[in-house]
Amino acid sequence: xxxxxxxxxxxxxxVHDLNAWYGEAQVLSNISFDVERNRVTALIGxxxxxKSTLIRCFNRMNDFIPSFRLTGKILLEEEDLYSTAIDxxxxxxxxxxxxxxxxxxxxxxxxxxxxxxxxxxIRNRDQLDAIVEDSLQKAALWDEVKDKLRDNAYALSGGQQxxxxxxxxxxxxxxxxxxxEPCSALDPIATAKIEELILELKDSYTVLIVTHNMQQAARVxxxxxxxxxxELIEFGLTDKIFTNPGDHRTEAYVTGKFG
Amino acid sequence: xxxxxxxxTGEKFIETALLACGMLSILTTVGIIGVLLFETIGFFKxxxxxxxxxxTQWTPLFVKKHxxxxxxVAGTALTSAIAIxxxxxxxxxxxxxxxxxxxxxxxQILKPILEILAGVPTIVYGYFxxxxxxxxxxxxxxxxxxxxxxxxxxxxxxxxxxxxxxxxEDAMYAVPRGLREAAYALGSSRLQTAWQVVVxxxxxxxxxxxxxxxxxAIGETMLVAIAAGQMPNLxxxxxxxxxxxxxxIVQISLGDTPTGTLEFRTIFAVGMVLFxxxxxxxxxxxxxxxxxxxxxx
Numbered sequence: 300x301x302x303x304x305x306x307x308x309x310x311x312x313x314v315h316d317l318n319a320w321y322g323e324a325q326v327l328s329n330i331s332f333d334v335e336r337n338r339v340t341a342l343i344g345x346x347x348x349x350k351s352t353l354i355r356c357f358n359r360m361n362d363f364i365p366s367f368r369l370t371g372k373i374l375l376e377e378e379d380l381y382s383t384a385i386d387x388x389x390x391x392x393x394x395x396x397x398x399x400x401x402x403x404x405x406x407x408x409x410x411x412x413x414x415x416x417x418x419x420x421i422r423n424r425d426q427l428d429a430i431v432e433d434s435l436q437k438a439a440l441w442d443e444v445k446d447k448l449r450d451n452a453y454a455l456s457g458g459q460q461x462x463x464x465x466x467x468x469x470x471x472x473x474x475x476x477x478x479x480e481p482c483s484a485l486d487p488i489a490t491a492k493i494e495e496l497i498l499e500l501k502d503s504y505t506v507l508i509v510t511h512n513m514q515q516a517a518r519v520x521x522x523x524x525x526x527x528x529x530e531l532i533e534f535g536l537t538d539k540i541f542t543n544p545g546d547h548r549t550e551a552y553v554t555g556k557f558g
Numbered sequence: 559x560x561x562x563x564x565x566x567t568g569e570k571f572i573e574t575a576l577l578a579c580g581m582l583s584i585l586t587t588v589g590i591i592g593v594l595l596f597e598t599i600g601f602f603k604x605x606x607x608x609x610x611x612x613x614t615q616w617t618p619l620f621v622k623k624h625x626x627x628x629x630x631v632a633g634t635a636l637t638s639a640i641a642i643x644x645x646x647x648x649x650x651x652x653x654x655x656x657x658x659x660x661x662x663x664x665x666q667i668l669k670p671i672l673e674i675l676a677g678v679p680t681i682v683y684g685y686f687x688x689x690x691x692x693x694x695x696x697x698x699x700x701x702x703x704x705x706x707x708x709x710x711x712x713x714x715x716x717x718x719x720x721x722x723x724x725x726x727e728d729a730m731y732a733v734p735r736g737l738r739e740a741a742y743a744l745g746s747s748r749l750q751t752a753w754q755v756v757v758x759x760x761x762x763x764x765x766x767x768x769x770x771x772x773x774x775a776i777g778e779t780m781l782v783a784i785a786a787g788q789m790p791n792l793x794x795x796x797x798x799x800x801x802x803x804x805x806x807i808v809q810i811s812l813g814d815t816p817t818g819t820l821e822f823r824t825i826f827a828v829g830m831v832l833f834x835x836x837x838x839x840x841x842x843x844x845x846x847x848x849x850x851x852x853x854x855x
Contacts, residue, residue, distance in 0.1 A: 358743060360739065360742065360743065363742070365661070388745050388746075388747060389745075391743055391744070392744075392745040395743065395744075398736060398739060398740065398743075400736055402737055402739065402740045403740075404737060404741075404755060404758075405737075406758070414741075414754070415744040415745060418745055418750055418754070419745065464740070467740075467744065468744070471745060
């Protein structure tokens with residue numbers, strides 16, 4: 300079944316037997332699944348199920364936690380993200396991440412977007428201008444901020460700040476977008492805007508999204524992975540997970556019996 | 559309830575006592591400013607304020623008297639500048655190391671040790687400058703005199719490193735984790751995260767630490783009194799002996815200049831300049847903090 304999928308569709312990410320620990324506590328057990336190109340894959344599950352830990356494995360954000368340990372493989376285009384030959388900085392450039400709580404830098408809107416490209420060594424003014432405009436366009440924020448690019452990012456509303464963070468991530472041209480509960484701190488209107496944006500981005504990016512909100516997963520994703528107590532209970536087409544789940548725990552969760 | 563009056567009297571007493579404690583420090587400050595003002599006005603009745611700020615020589619104890627404060631101001635500016643040139647970069651680098659690189663355990667051990675540096679009596683630093691650093695510098699710079707501005711300046715810099723590093727580190731440590739995560743997620747190295755995100759976000763705290771360190775350097779007395787030579791000298795050459803405002807005040811206070819004379823009053827005029835410069839510095843620091851504060855929420 301898996302082999303067939305591989306020949307038929309284009310896989311970007313492939314997780315093999317992933318296990319993870321914080322100190323002695325195991326937080327992820329034997330996780331394996333594939334992520335298709337230009338599709339949105341949602342990670343759902345109750346609090347503490349390991350979904351945030353899992354998404355942070357993809358861009359090696361867990362490297363900063365001293366007690367964190369991991370076995371297994373995550374392949375990006377056949378390349379092991381945890382091989383000793385690979386530079387974590389390069390991993391983070393290829394898989395861009397947007398966080399739960401909007402975290403713009405206390406700098407101008409322009410400097411927020413230009414941060415990544417500047418770090419990568421781009422100094423040319425025209426080139427930076429083009430990247431800033433392009434990224435803000437893609438994040439559907441350009442029209443709202445084009446006249447105040449020099450204003451501090453904190454002058455924006457919470458929803459605008461989160462779209463700014465998405466634009467900032469797009470500016471480094473990642474292959475994959477990792478969204479870790481991007482709407483958890485936003486009101487419903489701002490949430491709707493971000494969801495709309497995710498649906499637009501899926502044409503050119505592969506998106507992984509962690510969400511608490513099952514309606515959100517149903518609305519934006521093609522595939523859904525249900526995690527429970529660190530295990531991947533079920534993975535498949537979102538429609539199937541929500542309408543005809545194969546596991547009773549999945550059914551209980553998506554119908555709101557626990558969570 | 560049977561003794562309501564008694565307990566209320568007790569309350570009143572404690573309230574008054576607490577108020578008195580608070581007033582004590584305010585009254586002391588007012589008293590100091592009052593004395594400074596009174597004596598300074600007396601001084602300027604005899605010496606013109608123009609001479610005070612334009613004459614380039616300070617020789618109040620000589621037969622031919624000059625009352626130009628500039629050599630003393632220059633001496634203070636010179637040693638303080640050297641000190642902050644040493645303490646600024648080293649203090650910030652130390653703070654970056656402690657906040658961004660050091661494991662939690664190491665940070666917990668190193669920080670208090672560093673703060674002990676601030677507790678060493680300044681006279682010890684003075685002899686350290688005179689008997690250790692100066693001879694060392696003399697090997698590097700031939701012809702350097704036994705008294706100069708460089709040696710006490712450097713040692714004063716070492717002395718105030720903990721002020722800069724400790725306060726800057728507090729400010730950096732308080733920068734939200736989300737900002738660091740954002741920087742890393744955009745492909746920054748540790749150093750890039752520290753320099754381009756954490757330091758700018760902690761700017762107001764770092765500025766405050768600089769202002770406090772410079773104030774401390776300007777007010778430092780013993781160290782320069784021992785190692786700088788006590789010779790008023792309008793120069794920015796760090797290799798020659800100089801005298802600072804504070805050391806001049808010590809020199810007169812300990813000498814046999816009779817109170818009430820013009821010579822004695824000079825120390826109040828100099829004290830006033832000292833007071834106004836640290837006061838101005840604090841105002842500048844406050845302004846910088848407001849103006850350049852990077853607010854995160």
